[in-house]
Amino acid sequence: xxxxxQRLSTAFRRFMMGRYGTDKLNxxxxxLGFVSCFASALIRNNGVSLLFTVLAYGFMIVALFRCxxxxxxxxxxxxxxxxxxxxxxxxxxxxxxxxxRCRQTVRVPRxxxxxxITCPKCKEKFTKKA
Ligand SMILES: [Zn+2]
Numbered sequence: 001x002x003x004x005x006q007r008l009s010t011a012f013r014r015f016m017m018g019r020y021g022t023d024k025l026n027x028x029x030x031x032l033g034f035v036s037c038f039a040s041a042l043i044r045n046n047g048v049s050l051l052f053t054v055l056a057y058g059f060m061i062v063a064l065f066r067c068x069x070x071x072x073x074x075x076x077x078x079x080x081x082x083x084x085x086x087x088x089x090x091x092x093x094x095x096x097x098x099x100x101r102c103r104q105t106v107r108v109p110r111x112x113x114x115x116x117i118t119c120p121k122c123k124e125k126f127t128k129k130a
Contacts, residue, residue, distance in 0.1 A: 023066075025066070025083075029066070032059045033056050033063065037056040095128075099126070104119055111130065
């Protein structure tokens with residue numbers, strides 16, 4: 001019995017070789033999938049319930065696809081984008097703007113009212129409410 005378990009574990013490891021596996025973005029996708037699943041079970045309205053069922057399947061299929069994907073570079077970049085976005089949402093002390101000329105992200109302190117921002121890359125000046 002132990003040998004079968006070992007063989008399965010080796011087979012799984014071989015199957016996962018070169019594949020992406022899981023990351024924070026996948027954890028979020030699976031979480032959203034489970035929440036949608038519970039929501040679809042709790043909601044009485046048939047249309048809304050169906051919508052959440054579709055969402056639940058959607059999230060989980062995307063999470064599985066990402067996990068077994070061989071394009072690890074693309075998956076890594078997706079995860080990095082997600083982590084960056086999450087950090088910005090959690091950062092309550094700053095606001096983030098994009099330079100209208102060169103698309104550079106500029107971080108400014110929050111709650112200073114209307115301020116003049118000078119892009120550190122191309123020196124373009126623009127005003128925003130921070
Ligand atoms: Zn700029």
